Amino acid sequence: MEKLIVHGGAALKGRVNISGSKNSSLPILAATLLTKDTCTIRRVPDLSDTNYMVRILGELGAEVERASGVVVVKAEKIKSVAPYDLVRKMRASICVLGPLTGRLKKCVVSLPGGCVIGDRPVDLHLKGLEALGAVITVDGGDISVNAKKGFKGGPMNLMGKHGSTVLGTDNVMMAATLAKGTTIIEGAAAEPEVEDLANFLIKMGAKIEGAGTNRITIEGVKELHGAEHTVIPDRIEAGTFLCAGAMIGEGITLKRVMPEHMKSITDVLKKCGFPIEIGKDSISIAPNPLAKGFDLTTLCYPGFPTDMQAQFCALACAISDVSTITETIFPQRFMHIAEMKRMGANIDLQSATARIRGGQRIKGAPVMASDLRASAALVLAGLIAEGRTDVNRLYHIDRGYEHLDDKLAGLGAQLERVKE
Numbered sequence: 461m462e463k464l465i466v467h468g469g470a471a472l473k474g475r476v477n478i479s480g481s482k483n484s485s486l487p488i489l490a491a492t493l494l495t496k497d498t499c500t501i502r503r504v505p506d507l508s509d510t511n512y513m514v515r516i517l518g519e520l521g522a523e524v525e526r527a528s529g530v531v532v533v534k535a536e537k538i539k540s541v542a543p544y545d546l547v548r549k550m551r552a553s554i555c556v557l558g559p560l561t562g563r564l565k566k567c568v569v570s571l572p573g574g575c576v577i578g579d580r581p582v583d584l585h586l587k588g589l590e591a592l593g594a595v596i597t598v599d600g601g602d603i604s605v606n607a608k609k610g611f612k613g614g615p616m617n618l619m620g621k622h623g624s625t626v627l628g629t630d631n632v633m634m635a636a637t638l639a640k641g642t643t644i645i646e647g648a649a650a651e652p653e654v655e656d657l658a659n660f661l662i663k664m665g666a667k668i669e670g671a672g673t674n675r676i677t678i679e680g681v682k683e684l685h686g687a688e689h690t691v692i693p694d695r696i697e698a699g700t701f702l703c704a705g706a707m708i709g710e711g712i713t714l715k716r717v718m719p720e721h722m723k724s725i726t727d728v729l730k731k732c733g734f735p736i737e738i739g740k741d742s743i744s745i746a747p748n749p750l751a752k753g754f755d756l757t758t759l760c761y762p763g764f765p766t767d768m769q770a771q772f773c774a775l776a777c778a779i780s781d782v783s784t785i786t787e788t789i790f791p792q793r794f795m796h797i798a799e800m801k802r803m804g805a806n807i808d809l810q811s812a813t814a815r816i817r818g819g820q821r822i823k824g825a826p827v828m829a830s831d832l833r834a835s836a837a838l839v840l841a842g843l844i845a846e847g848r849t850d851v852n853r854l855y856h857i858d859r860g861y862e863h864l865d866d867k868l869a870g871l872g873a874q875l876e877r878v879k880e
């Protein structure tokens with residue numbers, strides 16, 4: 461296992477290129493199963509999660525070639541059973557459910573386990589596929605989906621008690637592209653990554669309207685053909701770097717971003733008083749010693765994203781004020797708080813609300829990464845801490861950030877990756 465040693469206090473400055481979106485790449489790679497033709501996907505980030513998805517496609521029988529950020533898939537003959545040993549390692553592999561059943565009229569995928577950010581149910585995925593006529597059984601940790609006569613389009617509402625479901629919307633949308641008739645998904649997730657998937661499916665010949673809103677209409681077609689697509693930039697990686705640039709140094713510029721996907725994040729940073737400049741595909745930010753605290757609640761898109769909650773807890777430690785952040789999507793998603801408190805952060809957690817009094821210098825310490833975003837938040841905390849912070853279990857970061865340590869080092873951070 462590896463760890464990242466972060467030496468606090470180094471000033472950040474300069475420019476950083478943002479990679480393609482992990483959360484767009486995963487469902488788009490799964491969607492290549494919907495056609496026997498060749499698909500070319502560009503700007504796929506080099507992460508363990510995308511590598512897992514590439515391996516799953518291969519194990520399902522697709523021919524897959526990967527050359528740096530370009531993945532070429534030809535899923536001519538595919539199997540209907542997803543490999544357990546791979547699927548169990550990555551929850552997002554649930555998004556092969558829709559395309560496999562859409563294409564083969566049946567599939568078996570193992571039930572994804574929970575993870576540290578909380579229980580990860582798939583009831584809404586199954587509700588949506590059943591609304592399309594699938595017969596579903598869950599037995600021995602496996603989900604078996606059957607739609608012998610193919611899917612039949614119909615109306616449904618996928619809103620759950622914590623809001624809409626991103627991958628649930630993806631799964632049902634993918635399955636509905638090959639259904640007979642029209643499908644209407646109310647309560648659909650409106651995230652940019654859902655819209656990016658829809659744009660890829662439309663290039664494949666799917667008939668979809670309303671992606672990026674909470675109501676998506678899909679007119680089924682007989683088959684889909686191959687297509688080429690470039691994945692949108694990763695708004696969560698970009699938001700993570702905006703936090704870093706606001707916390708320490710002389711200011712940084714992010715390149716290859718889509719600022720229109722990050723309004724909820726940049727609006728908060730502007731309100732705090734951080735100097736931000738927004739270009740067509742770039743955003744610049746710098747620290748402000750007089751920045752004000754924030755009061756945030758995580759919501760479904762276009763609200764403030766849950767995937768930025770941990771990073772903003774780290775940012776709050778650098779603001780000489782009180783900030784609060786309430787988590788409504790994954791109420792247990794606070795594994796980073798205990799670790800930050802070990803660094804001396806002044807944080808009070810009451811049910812799903814963290815209250816952070818920032819401004820006092822935090823101290824470096826050995827800390828334990830837990831989930832992807834919590835781990836990135838600990839690296840951010842290490843950037844401003846006094847002394848050395850060892851972020852253990854670095855594999856969590858490598859799951860979802862393309863070369864985060866190299867990119868931070870390129871901005872002047874003092875850090876090194878070593879064997880634990």
Ligand code: EPZ
Nearest residue numbers: 483552581582583584585620622624625626627767789832
């Ligand atoms: C996607 O996960 C993202 N992952 C997550 O990012 C992100 O945190 C999440 O959406 C919310 O934005 C990918 O896109 C690969 P959900 P997903 O279904 O689709 C509940 C990261 O850090 N729910 O939108 O699995 C669920 O428990 C990752 O990059 C049900 O109740 O999340 C949660 O409370 C972490 N029943 C809420 O809905 C279901 O059937 C949102 O979950 C499905 C979900």
